[in-house]
Amino acid sequence: MKITLGAVSKPYTSLKMKTGDWGTHWPKVDEELCTGCGTCEMFCPDMCIEVVKVGEENGKEIKKAKVNYDYCKGCGICAEVCPTKAIKMELKDIYKVI
Amino acid sequence: MKFFFSSGHGACPGCALPIAVKNVLYALEGKCFVVNPTGCLEIISSQYDRSAWGVPYIHSVFENAAAVAAGIEAALKALGRKDEGHVVVFAGDGATADIGIGCLSGMFDRDHDVLYICLDNEAYQNTGNQQSGLTPPGSNTTTTPVGKLLPGKVGKKKDMVAFALAHGVKYVATASVAYPMDIRRKAKRAVEFEGAKYIQIHCPCVTGWGINSNETVKVAKLAVETALYPLVEYENGELVRVRKIKQRKPVEEYLKVQRRFRHLFKHPKGKEIIEMLQKIADENAKRFGLDE
Ligand SMILES: Cc1ncc(C[n+]2csc(CCOP(=O)(O)OP(=O)(O)O)c2C)c(N)n1
Ligand code: SF4
Ligand code: SF4
Ligand code: SF4
Ligand SMILES: [Mg+2]
Numbered sequence A: 001m002k003i004t005l006g007a008v009s010k011p012y013t014s015l016k017m018k019t020g021d022w023g024t025h026w027p028k029v030d031e032e033l034c035t036g037c038g039t040c041e042m043f044c045p046d047m048c049i050e051v052v053k054v055g056e057e058n059g060k061e062i063k064k065a066k067v068n069y070d071y072c073k074g075c076g077i078c079a080e081v082c083p084t085k086a087i088k089m090e091l092k093d094i095y096k097v098i
Numbered sequence B: 001m002k003f004f005f006s007s008g009h010g011a012c013p014g015c016a017l018p019i020a021v022k023n024v025l026y027a028l029e030g031k032c033f034v035v036n037p038t039g040c041l042e043i044i045s046s047q048y049d050r051s052a053w054g055v056p057y058i059h060s061v062f063e064n065a066a067a068v069a070a071g072i073e074a075a076l077k078a079l080g081r082k083d084e085g086h087v088v089v090f091a092g093d094g095a096t097a098d099i100g101i102g103c104l105s106g107m108f109d110r111d112h113d114v115l116y117i118c119l120d121n122e123a124y125q126n127t128g129n130q131q132s133g134l135t136p137p138g139s140n141t142t143t144t145p146v147g148k149l150l151p152g153k154v155g156k157k158k159d160m161v162a163f164a165l166a167h168g169v170k171y172v173a174t175a176s177v178a179y180p181m182d183i184r185r186k187a188k189r190a191v192e193f194e195g196a197k198y199i200q201i202h203c204p205c206v207t208g209w210g211i212n213s214n215e216t217v218k219v220a221k222l223a224v225e226t227a228l229y230p231l232v233e234y235e236n237g238e239l240v241r242v243r244k245i246k247q248r249k250p251v252e253e254y255l256k257v258q259r260r261f262r263h264l265f266k267h268p269k270g271k272e273i274i275e276m277l278q279k280i281a282d283e284n285a286k287r288f289g290l291d292e
Helices: A039-043 A077-081 B017-027 B040-045 B065-078 B093-099 B101-110 B160-166 B180-190 B213-225 B251-255 B259-265 B270-288
Strands: A025-029 A049-057 A060-067 A087-091 B032-036 B057-059 B086-092 B114-120 B171-176 B197-202 B232-235 B238-242
Touching (some): A025 A060, A039 A049, B017 B040, B017 B086, B017 B114, B032 B040, B040 B086, B065 B086, B086 B093, B093 B101, B093 B114, B114 B180, B160 B197, B171 B180, B197 B213, B213 B251, B251 B259, B251 B270
Parallel strands (some): B032 B057, B032 B086, B171 B197
Antiparallel strands (some): A049 A060, B171 B232, B232 B238
16 A cells, blocks of 8 residues: 655654744843753753753863744743743843833 | 754643653654644644654544554554554543543553553643543633633543553553653653553643743642642552652642632632632542652
């Protein structure tokens, strides 16, 4: 039996949908406070905050959380779960009333 | 793509469903075939040419996910391809406890090697918050609207853990998106058992429950800390582990932060319902030995 590709979607094609303009706020990570623990990454419902290597110190990797603003919906969960309160939710410029 | 579930899906900001799914897939290292009946998860992740999935995925219809999973498992067995991955169902509470319960009973009864995960957001959320068998008493839904007489849902939350245990399901557990490490451990533990297994994960719904998008985890945690959502784990019919509660909170703390329960604090029958919910929590704490 031949199964056609008629109703089959390729993996990760949702990446075409840039959801970064959904929210009113954006998380900003304070690198001074971020310990690279990865809690935010474990909780983010949109897979758009990730702990990445930013350098090295005495042979040990330094890791910090990095937001992918193309997809972040600004839900604020990362800021809530961060144990060191390293994330602040900031109103996007376009929503600021001058 | 270590979570095997990608950005760009259509869930409401702060939705709990992707938190549950990504941590299960992470724990199973993407080695699975996913079956997903109709519901929010399907709608947000499987639009044509907009799939968020990085594992083989099939959308069944609303009522037959357990039967489709059973078929896939039987086929993998017949083809000698069982080693390619676990068969995993992600289904809503409506799909699980109401409309798909017949197929689920059959799958449990035949003991297919399937991990069935119920994503419990406590109502039919994709169609806008209608009550299901897993909606808790007192909840305001569009089919149990609060009015002069009705104080929200009357009747209780179905005990699907008991349902699974009554079928002799070898691994049965509850979990919560407030504790992703626990979800990962339970998913890994579940697949060590050959045959049917059931995990029910508590998943707050931002719109249906009436909470802010950043409160999903906080609210899920309160459900556990009040003992309204006890986290339990059964292996071969025996209760083997529970999540202990340090200082159990009164149920009001969980109820007052959600729009679906807000009326309980002014409705004439509200007090009665709150007392009933507190009694349920107290009984959970006693029955499972939750208090530390
Ligand atoms: C047979 C059938 N009846 C009704 C529907 C409409 N419908 C689609 S999704 C849904 C709600 C699903 O609820 P649940 O299983 O709890 O999943 P949730 O969306 O809450 O995650 C309903 C009623 C349908 N698709 N098929
Ligand atoms: S949770 Fe906070 S400390 Fe941990 S990685 Fe994320 S931002 Fe850094
Ligand atoms: S605000 Fe929400 S979507 Fe954005 S990075 Fe934080 S958790 Fe993810
Ligand atoms: S309606 Fe509720 S369950 Fe559905 S995507 Fe939105 S928050 Fe998630
Ligand atoms: Mg539901």
